[in-house]
Amino acid sequence: MDNNKDKTVSDLGEFGLIEHLTKDFKITHKNIIKGIGDDAAVVENQDECMLITTDLLVEGIHFDLIYTPLKHLGYKSVIVNLSDLYAMNCTPSGITVSIAISNKFSLKALEELYSGIKLACEIYDVDLIGGDTSSSVTGLLISITAVGHAKKEDIVYRNGAKQNDLICVSGDLGAAYLGLQLLEREKEIFLSDNQIQPELENFEYILERQLKPEARKDIIKILSENNIKPTSMIDISDGLSSEILHICKKSDKGCKIFEEKIPVHPQSWQIAEKFNISAITAALNGGEDYELLFTVPLSQNEIIAKIPSISIIGHICDKSHGANLILRDGSEVPLIAQGWNAVKK
Amino acid sequence: MDNNKDKTVSDLGEFGLIEHLTKDFKITHKNIIKGIGDDAAVVENQDECMLITTDLLVEGIHFDLIYTPLKHLGYKSVIVNLSDLYAMNCTPSGITVSIAISNKFSLKALEELYSGIKLACEIYDVDLIGGDTSSSVTGLLISITAVGHAKKEDIVYRNGAKQNDLICVSGDLGAAYLGLQLLEREKEIFLSDNQIQPELENFEYILERQLKPEARKDIIKILSENNIKPTSMIDISDGLSSEILHICKKSDKGCKIFEEKIPVHPQSWQIAEKFNISAITAALNGGEDYELLFTVPLSQNEIIAKIPSISIIGHICDKSHGANLILRDGSEVPLIAQGWNAVKK
Incomplete structure (x- = not known):
């Protein structure tokens, strides 16, 4: 029986929603040692693992351009992803950046945004490795995926806390x-x-x-x-x-x-x-x-x-x-x- | 001299815009053997490479919900990413799915969307490994990142065409x-x-x-x-x-x-x-x-x-x-x- 049958998106909240929508998805590849449910996914490849995390920032929801300088926004968009990788005890190495922009954005504005992304890349030693650029009907949207490497035995998950820790x-x-x-x-x-x-x-x-x-x-x-x-x-x-x-x-x-x-x-x-x-x-x-x-x-x-x-x-x-x-x-x-x-x- | 100094976003177009915004980014990690500029990025890890690609689909730009069934949309969102990986001669293994939704979407609508994502995962043998869920001010936005594996020598790039091919x-x-x-x-x-x-x-x-x-x-x-x-x-x-x-x-x-x-x-x-x-x-x-x-x-x-x-x-x-x-x-x-x-x- 599905207890969520009559529930709405608001009833479930973010975590409940993700859990509900993804409950029937199974991990079938044995090299994927962690899927949904931690700060990042973990894909094993011989002794090394690659970790992947992604975050979406939406204008009007996550940021307000009235008081958010675009350079800061670019910087922060990278940081929120890297933070997820550090939380797995992993070293980030690359990011993909996808943006959707409405025609209110000038080239100069986008250059500002990317200057912040670049600064974060330099300070945290990560490379920009891909992305997608699109139009949006309203406002700005930034979707960043970060990847990093860690030895399997170094990765820290959410599920290892022991009594008295x-x-x-x-x-x-x-x-x-x-x-x-x-x-x-x-x-x-x-x-x-x-x-x-x-x-x-x-x-x-x-x-x-x-x-x-x-x-x-x-x-x-x-x-x-x-x-x-x-x-x-x-x-x-x-x-x-x-x-x-x-x-x-x-x-x-x-x-x-x-x-x-x-x-x-x-x-x-x-x-x-x-x-x-x-x-x-x-x-x-x-x-x-x-x-x-x-x-x-x-x-x-x-x-x-x-x-x-x-x-x-x-x-x-x-x-x-x-x-x-x-x-x-x-x-x-x-x-x-x-x-x-x-x-x- | 920057020839793009007085240009607008429209003057540059999609590819020009990406090139312009990312021209000062350098690849510093030597295991990243391909960054921006192909269907997917390639990260080397011993004999195997991991490939990463990402695509953004925005309501009102890439799809119109008047005639796009949500299940089909979910399916297509996965396909456009897998297609990029096949274009590198690579086998996809996982995807992350981030969505931003406005409050016009019911839980049933999202279930439809995810049923299409699930179908594509099953048919193409890829696992859903992560994602992010967010609100949007207007409409639906889907950002998918796909990862796959390939042996280094099997990867096909855009740059290898020879005369008479x-x-x-x-x-x-x-x-x-x-x-x-x-x-x-x-x-x-x-x-x-x-x-x-x-x-x-x-x-x-x-x-x-x-x-x-x-x-x-x-x-x-x-x-x-x-x-x-x-x-x-x-x-x-x-x-x-x-x-x-x-x-x-x-x-x-x-x-x-x-x-x-x-x-x-x-x-x-x-x-x-x-x-x-x-x-x-x-x-x-x-x-x-x-x-x-x-x-x-x-x-x-x-x-x-x-x-x-x-x-x-x-x-x-x-x-x-x-x-x-x-x-x-x-x-x-x-x-x-x-x-x-x-x-x-």
Whole structure:
């Protein structure tokens, strides 16, 4: 019996939709060792594996050209894909870039977009290897696929978290979402009175987190230098809650995350207070941080604790305990994935 | 000096635009043996190579949902990518599918789309290995990336055509374009008076060529069984003229194509006459045939001539002779790529 028979796209949400639409597809090629359901697909070829991931960015859904410089957009489009590969502990080597453009775009605008793509390629050492160019009826659409290589034994999946493993996160969370709120607010003010200049000073960090994020190539390197292979890993594109729940579900485990341990940047606290938003909610559900969330055995506590850009925020526990957030007062609340609600709008 | 400084997107056209935007990108990874500029990118990994290609299909540009059944659309979206891989003499193994949908799409509609994707996966023996799902502001967008494997020495590029090589094409040409004209005409009639039923009988072949094309997996198999490795190959997505010019340009050669040798289906002749269109023009510039265009040494004439689904339509000559079409009366006209003019509209 299909329980989704009478459901709508909105009822299912992004993950439910993908699961529903792809449930009857089987993997038949034995060299495809991971299909749908992780940050990237894994295709085995002798000792080496090739990893493939893809992301779609749509104008009006993922970005607003009123406040997104095209160069930044090009850069970010590459980053979101590379981040998925790093989350598999893999080194990216190439990308394909497909764009659909409406006739409002000038050649100069596209050159700007590609200058950002090029910058990301240079900084992350990946090659542009293909793509497609098309017209669109409205707006800009960017579809990027990234490929990378890894030895089979080095690949980290979402499903390897073990009981008592430490849950770690790189950098800080929530800033990209708060940067977006700031840009949205300034856009509204600007649209109502275009004499008023936007107040963006002192918030460079959170704006950059939204407009020009980085992928954590450095973390992969640090972990490798310290001989740490995470037991599970995912990148944070949909908020901490959603991502830790993916790890718990795939690993068949529960978790405890401590509110006080969640890393939040001072500018994030500041703007959250100003906007009367909870900075922790932004970290849990905001998304677009492109930080790495991973688990390591408890035995590696000391090594991890010494790495400045990594925070230990909780631990993995038995599935029966559920996935919970421990608040500052000691009370527990279940973690809930907000995920992608764009279709609901 | 940049000669494109004052040019617009329309001035450049699709191929010029890609060339312009990507001219400063360099391939730095030595395992990437082919980047932009063929049907697929080639990444070397020991003896095996992985090939990657990607295509974008946009509602209102590449398809019209008034007359395109979603199942057919799903099927065709896969086929256009597989066709690129066959054109490299490569066996496809996996695809990623990203879609952006507006809220006009029901779950049932998406299930239809995916049923077509699934059918193509089954028939062509490829696995769905990943993807992304997103909202769109308007309409449907499908971005598919296909990957396949080939031994390095088996891969066929666009650039290997030699003087006196025979130019061969599979199947017949122009039918997909003529099928589209028929659908467009019936749509207009229907929109002006929806009591009139469309007259589509007797034109099943050309309609199927437009709505549910196949990729020529069979041709790759036949060539291999006959120990023929083409010297160059490309799939016909933009019309014969555009594709043979790609081969000539990449191989630094000229060509002669004989009008009387171009394979055209009886239904194509029939509908072309009815619509007062030249069937040969449809074959030269129509596109979406997804047939294979390839060159083989003259010495393989006899073997090729015996294969029923392959036509020899001309030969490769020195670059100085240009790329020409020899008409039935013996006169020569230069071949011109019409290619992609969608942005110009």
